[in-house]
Amino acid sequence: MRSKDHEAQVIARALASLSERFGIDPGYFRSYHLFTRRNDVWCCTHQAGEVELPRIVRRGLRIARVFEHSVRPTTNAAQLFGHLVKRNRVDLDERETKRFLAGQTQDIHLPEVEGGECVTGVTGGFVVAFHKGRWTHGFALGVGLLKGNKLKSQVPRSRRVIG
Amino acid sequence: MLARFEEMGFDLSQFVPALLRPPSQTFRINTLKGSRDEVLKSLAYLEPEPVGWNDLVFRIKDRQKLGNLLEHFLGLIYAQDSSSTIPVTVLDPQPDEEILDMAAAPGSKATQIAAAMANTGLLVANDVSPKRIPSLTANLDRSGVLNTVVTRLPGQSYGYIAAERFDRVLIDAPCSSEGTLSRSLKALEIWSTSAIKRLSATQRKLIMSAYYCLKPGGVMVYSTCTFAPEENEGTVSHLLNKFPDAIVEPTDLEGLNCQPGFSEWRGEEFNPAVKNILRLFPHQHDGEGFCVAKITKPK
Numbered sequence: 001m002r003s004k005d006h007e008a009q010v011i012a013r014a015l016a017s018l019s020e021r022f023g024i025d026p027g028y029f030r031s032y033h034l035f036t037r038r039n040d041v042w043c044c045t046h047q048a049g050e051v052e053l054p055r056i057v058r059r060g061l062r063i064a065r066v067f068e069h070s071v072r073p074t075t076n077a078a079q080l081f082g083h084l085v086k087r088n089r090v091d092l093d094e095r096e097t098k099r100f101l102a103g104q105t106q107d108i109h110l111p112e113v114e115g116g117e118c119v120t121g122v123t124g125g126f127v128v129a130f131h132k133g134r135w136t137h138g139f140a141l142g143v144g145l146l147k148g149n150k151l152k153s154q155v156p157r158s159r160r161v162i163g
Numbered sequence: 164m165l166a167r168f169e170e171m172g173f174d175l176s177q178f179v180p181a182l183l184r185p186p187s188q189t190f191r192i193n194t195l196k197g198s199r200d201e202v203l204k205s206l207a208y209l210e211p212e213p214v215g216w217n218d219l220v221f222r223i224k225d226r227q228k229l230g231n232l233l234e235h236f237l238g239l240i241y242a243q244d245s246s247s248t249i250p251v252t253v254l255d256p257q258p259d260e261e262i263l264d265m266a267a268a269p270g271s272k273a274t275q276i277a278a279a280m281a282n283t284g285l286l287v288a289n290d291v292s293p294k295r296i297p298s299l300t301a302n303l304d305r306s307g308v309l310n311t312v313v314t315r316l317p318g319q320s321y322g323y324i325a326a327e328r329f330d331r332v333l334i335d336a337p338c339s340s341e342g343t344l345s346r347s348l349k350a351l352e353i354w355s356t357s358a359i360k361r362l363s364a365t366q367r368k369l370i371m372s373a374y375y376c377l378k379p380g381g382v383m384v385y386s387t388c389t390f391a392p393e394e395n396e397g398t399v400s401h402l403l404n405k406f407p408d409a410i411v412e413p414t415d416l417e418g419l420n421c422q423p424g425f426s427e428w429r430g431e432e433f434n435p436a437v438k439n440i441l442r443l444f445p446h447q448h449d450g451e452g453f454c455v456a457k458i459t460k461p462k
Contacts, residue, residue, distance in 0.1 A: 001188040034308065047261065047285035054324060057296055057313040061304060077239060079196065086417040101236055131233065135201055139237050158301065161236050 007036045014041040014064040017071035023086030035059075039066045043077075059098060070126065075142035077154055081091050082140020088127045090151065091138065097131040100141055101161040105152040122146070126154075164341070171390060171425070172391075173333050173444070179404045181446035185345045189245040189450070190229055192219045195278050195307045196238040201237075205234060214245050215418025217252045218279075222449070232377040238305040245272045246342070246443050246450035250335055250386040251275040253414050253441070253457050259284040260330040265318040265373055268295030270302035274334055277308040277402060286311040289318060319368045322375030334373040336366045338387035338394050342452020345445065367400040374402060374409065380462040382412075386455045392428035396437040397452040399424075404456070411436040412457040420447045424456075 013033050034050025035042050044060025063077035073081075090108065092100055099106045110122055127146045132138035141144040142159075145152040169175055186234065190211070192202045199219060202210065211221035219239055229235055229242035251272050256279040267273040267288035277286050286313050290299055296315060303311055316324075318334070339359050340350035366387070373383050387394050403409055424440030426433060443453040 035169070043309060045283060045285065046310075048310050050310050051285055051287070051312055053287065053312065053314050053316075055315045058300060059312045061307070076304045076307065080309075101233070128405050132234065133205065135205060139197070139239070141237070154242050159236070159305070161231060163231075 010036045010039055010066050011041055014066050014071050018064070018073065020022055021071075021126065022073075022084070024081065024084045028084060030079075033060070037062075040064070041066060072126050072154065073128070074157055077092050078140045078143050082128055082130065083137070085128045085140065087121050088123065088125070088146075089130055090122060090127045090144065090146065091130050091132055092131070092141070094131075095149075096135075097129075097141060098161075100129050100144065100151070100153045101154045101155060103155050103157065103160045105150055107149050108151045110149065124148070127151070129153075164350075166169050168390065170429075171392070173446075174406070175448045177446045178444070179293060181444075182342075182452065184445070185226075186244065186445065186450045187222045187224070188226055189214065189220055189222050189243060189247055189248070190240040191217075191243050191275060192221070193238055193241055193274065193278050193306050194219065195211070195282055195432065198254060202234060202239045206232075206240070208358055214248075216416035217248055222247060236305075238307055241271060241302075241306065242372040244346070244451045246388070246453035247415065247450070248275065249341070249441070249443070249453060250333060250384045250455050251279065252416065253455055254331055254333055254382065254384040256280050256331055261285045261287075261328065263287045263289065263325070263329045263333070263373075263376055264330045265289055265293070265321060265332060265334045265369060266337060267299055267313075268304075269298035270300075272333060273299065273311065274302055274306040274308060276333065277303070277306065277310055280310060282307075282309045284310055284338045287314060287320065287325075288312070289314045289316055291317045319372045322372035327373050327378050329376050329381060330378055331384075332376050333374045333384050333386075334369050335386045335417065336362075336369055336394070336398070338362055338366070339391055341390045342386055342388040342443075342445070345451065359393055363391075363393040363397055366394055367401045370398050370402045371405065373462065374406060377460040379460055381460050382434055383458045383460070384454065385458060388451055388453050390442075390452055390454070392421060392425045392433075395456070395457065396424045396433040398429070399437050399440060399458070400433040404438055408461050410459040410461065411439040411441045412446075414441050414455065414457050416441075419443075422447070424454075428430055450456065
């Protein structure tokens with residue numbers, strides 16, 4: 001069993017990464033209960049975090065996977081907390097969105113490469129992909145891994161939409 | 164099965180075609196992920212029409228693969244039969260409460276409860292079947308639910324382990340599923356009078372357990388997707404016989420064409436309070452067959 005210190009370190013790394021890479025204020029999560037299972041960070045309400053019952057399968061939602069050199073937010077977390085993202089946001093058009101939902105890797109055109117107006121700073125690594133579509137502000141689709149102009153969708157197989 | 168339907172007083176020439184005809188497709192807007200206006204704006208091309216009794220539930224005219232829509236992927240909508248949205252509408256969950264969904268998989272009602280609670284408080288989503296838990300957790304994930312603990316326990320045990328713990332309890336009981344034949348004929352494979360008897364025995368244990376779980380003043384909704392009186396009025400009557408002070412509340416939902424509970428079945432007189440049970444029949448209501456009882460525990 002891992003110590004409380006280890007759990008606190010994993011959570012701190014995840015929150016620091018969300019803050020540095022995406023501009024998400026760690027204080028936002030104070031109103032939630034965060035905990036770890038292996039190196040994954042989970043989030044739930046305080047009541048859900050504190051309740052004691054037999055045969056608990058899980059509590060709340062997994063929000064991030066903490067690796068040795070990086071932290072990857074989950075698709076579900078990106079969709080739920082996407083409105084908090086200030087940096088490393090990539091907007092996809094209709095066709096790019098379809099490829100992203102199908103789990104594909106694709107070349108994308110970043111605003112700064114096109115010389116257009118760059119709304120957010122985008123650097124290589126994990127990014128949150130958005131689709132503006134018919135909505136005013138757009139919705140977060142999930143997380144992608146950006147290398148140069150190549151965006152690799154991180155949508156899990158079970159969530160992919162083909163066709 | 165048909166002989167029993169006739170015995171229940173249905174005109175089979177109207178009832179059977181309606182039972183087998185797929186009802187209009189409906190979806191529920193998940194307010195944990197987006198606002199009602201935003202979702203309606205994006206789905207305006209489907210010409211959604213409100214059902215009336217719940218302002219987040221809409222019918223669409225043309226059949227669509229709702230599961231392939233971007234709005235579904237994003238968790239903005241949940242494809243759910245209109246009847247299936249009624250138990251939680253009647254339960255009326257409130258923010259910061261503690262609520263138990265005793266047979267929660269695959270999660271349509273649990274996600275509806277979580278949305279009504281605005282992701283606050285505690286929702287315990289329980290299901291006894293290990294095979295059904297993955298569909299439950301997948302739907303909780305897609306819907307962005309944070310206030311839920313998933314447990315895998317026989318619902319009967321909750322009465323002992325969480326007595327008088329919950330503000331509200333939903334028991335959408337395992338049943339003979341006669342009301343879902345328009346969706347799938349699978350119910351016919353398991354249907355038999357002995358299955359009804361067996362399910363009814365389980366339901367009686369579940370409804371008792373659910374009642375034990377309720378705080379004084381708490382509200383419980385018991386629902387099934389079947390017509391069998393043994394599984395509906397019979398089960399609720401069983402509870403009322405054990406707890407005569409339990410109150411079966413009348414429910415009045417706008418625009419819903421429903422019928423009261425049966426007063427007797429095959430010579431068995433039910434407790435008179437079961438007339439307040441809400442029954443939905445496919446030849447009168449555009450949705451699957453359903454039965455819903457709202458029960459209050461006195462303070």
